[in-house]
Amino acid sequence: MIDHDLLDHIGPRVVHITARGNIPLIQELGLLPAADLARIAGVNPAAIVLRESRLALQTTFGTAKLNHQNPINHGGTDPDTAIEGHSRQSWAAALDKRVFFSTLKRTRDFANSIAQDVSTARLTLDTALLLKLFGSNVDLAPINTGYFLRRAAKRGDWIYVPAANGLASFRRNRKERGLIASLDTVKELSIAGAIGPDLLKQLDMHIE
Numbered sequence: 001m002i003d004h005d006l007l008d009h010i011g012p013r014v015v016h017i018t019a020r021g022n023i024p025l026i027q028e029l030g031l032l033p034a035a036d037l038a039r040i041a042g043v044n045p046a047a048i049v050l051r052e053s054r055l056a057l058q059t060t061f062g063t064a065k066l067n068h069q070n071p072i073n074h075g076g077t078d079p080d081t082a083i084e085g086h087s088r089q090s091w092a093a094a095l096d097k098r099v100f101f102s103t104l105k106r107t108r109d110f111a112n113s114i115a116q117d118v119s120t121a122r123l124t125l126d127t128a129l130l131l132k133l134f135g136s137n138v139d140l141a142p143i144n145t146g147y148f149l150r151r152a153a154k155r156g157d158w159i160y161v162p163a164a165n166g167l168a169s170f171r172r173n174r175k176e177r178g179l180i181a182s183l184d185t186v187k188e189l190s191i192a193g194a195i196g197p198d199l200l201k202q203l204d205m206h207i208e
Contacts, residue, residue: 002131006167010186013206014101014130016123019054019065023121023207028061030196031123034096037064049092054118065118069095071147082148084156094157095146098139098190101125106187122208129203130189136164137191142174142184154179160190 016031035045041057041064048055048066050073055066069092083091107122131138139160143153158177161170171183195203 002128003163003166006163006170006186007128007131009167010127010189011104012127013104013124014127014189015104015107016099016101016125017107017120018123019067020119020121021063021065025059025062025064026123026200027197030194030198030200031099032064032194033099033192034066035093036194037066038096040064045096046093049089049096069146071149074149082152082154084154084158086156091155092146098192099195100146101130101189103186103189124206124208125200125203131163133199133202134191134195136162137193138163139190139192140170140186141188141190142170142186144188145190163189 018026029040032040034048037057037059038045038048040061041059043057050069051066052070052073053068055068057064057066072088072092080088086094104124140163141159141161143155143159145155145159158173161173163170170186174180174184175182
């Protein structure tokens with residue numbers, strides 16, 4: 001059952017930002033985490049962790065261009081002091097196992113972090129259908145979990161709250177840990193795994 005308060009909070013559509021050159025591959029294979037793309041290209045996922053430049057992976061289905069992870073490598077705050085239960089390497093590896101989305105209100109921040117040297121596309125999906133089809137596999141976060149260039153917020157595996165837990169549970173997560181004084185706002189959604197091309201069609205994917 002969908003939490004309608006959560007749906008109203010997130011908005012009708014969520015956004016995935018990607019290099020425009022990735023669109024043919026996405027249409028063929030769906031949205032895949034970086035680690036899955038590495039395996040398809042015959043590359044050990046451990047070899048792409050903490051990459052300092054955009055990485056082009058050659059597959060039989062086309063070229064996949066991955067974002068760099070410089071916000072973790074060269075953040076203004078030492079990531080090792082901001083991440084609980086992880087090193088920066090294990091955190092980067094965990095990010096590579098997820099597909100990420102932002103809300104429409106937060107798209108600019110995510111787009112700016114990607115679009116500095118590559119042409120990008122916006123893929124929008126129906127929020128209600130995403131929550132219905134993926135249920136507890138959708139995780140919510142109040143921050144860009146891969147961003148460390150400003151004063152980095154504390155994070156760990158606990159930063160991801162399953163959407164199935166409801167909006168109220170998410171909004172209290174950091175407050176109950178004594179990390180913030182107010183209630184949180186959803187800035188990032190993610191799924192640990194892939195979304196196949198048939199499911200993208202069911203999710204009413206639009207390319208902009």
